[in-house]
Amino acid sequence: MTGGVVLYAFCHGLSSSLIGAPLTGMEQDEILVQASRQGDLDGFNLLVDRYQGQVYNLALRVLHDHAAAEDATQETFVAAFRGLASYRGGSFRAWLMRIAVNRCHDELRRQRRRPAQSLDRPLGPEDQPPEVADPVAGPEDLALQRERGRALAGLLLDLPPDQRVAVVLSDVQGFSYEEIAAATGAGLGTVKSRLSRGRARLRDLLAGQGELFALPERPKAEGGAAGGGER
Template sequence: MPDPQAPSLITPPDIDDSQLVEQAVNGDVNAFNGLVLRYQDRVYSIAYRIMGEPDGAADMTQDAFINAFRKLETYRGGSFIGWMGRIVTNTCYDELRKRKRRPQTAFDDLPGGDADDGPPIASDSITPEEAAQRSDLQQAIADCIRALNDDQRVVMVLCDIENQSYQEIAEIMNLNMGTVKSRLSRARVAVRNCLQAVQELLPPEFRLGDEG
């Protein structure tokens, strides 16, 4: 496995992913390290949302790149991050299923997490107070997603955050699309109900008490 922390490696922006993959398949370790450096933040972000805590996300990110390196010859072009996203999702989901078979559940005693571990909030022309409210809402959403059971959380992350199709999610999780839709619906209801504890941060249409 190439070292993701390889020093002084700079990937020229004009080299596209398919070229780097081809070079890596032909034994160029620096080419694969270039892919790691190019996408490690995005892959970590996916892993963090699924695993719910930074240490697990870091482990799954490393494992996902190891798995990707072993499967490079199966890459057939197109979006590399889309291909990589499926690998990291499968890696995380496999780990969650393993944890379910252990005496302690996967999310016992998880730390609360930190909004800074997720992607930053868009910085447009907003006041400091509005920025603080957005940050609080982002943290509340992350906490509510983290509180979902594993299956619901994975489906919600894949659909609502990573914009995967029902078909793609069904293939990743080895489910039929009806089950995917059912889990997603339950996850959305659970998160919406969870967020009622911070109604003052929500848009009016999400405040259950304001209906009617």
């Protein structure tokens, strides 16, 4: 175990035992980044373990191709390790996602230049790796969930890349507006606008999918508007 990891474990244990409050995710990231900057590859790989799922899923939803998403994920972490000096604090996740978003845009540009080799096609059943399913869902629910996931992933491709990235980061990955702004280099107003347009477009596309996305009838609220702000 190298110095950075020892430091991380030490800080985590110290804060837990003395203060009673474990380090937040951002604080842990900060310690691991400091260790990685000293060349501690094990420390950096703890960050890889933490974020590889998010980076891969972002790339997969944006690129819609497993091989391209895999390449983009690997390149993201290599670029992140090389570029740690340019990380100026704040959300490491957003900083990392910015690299991933740039890699995805590079790949989309490459696909546009070479349309013959475009990977912009719906993933077939053979392309689908095992997905984390709801353990309490029955077989029918699981099948429906899979089918919906496949259809929705395909429909995301109909969004312009900027809107697609914003929608995936917000609604699939759960990023805040501020994190999306940091991850995309856009202002908060632009993020809001991209989300609004992307969601509206996706809603129209879903409406054309027939029964697959038909939700059970909900009682119409008489006079009481359904409130927002729960997120």
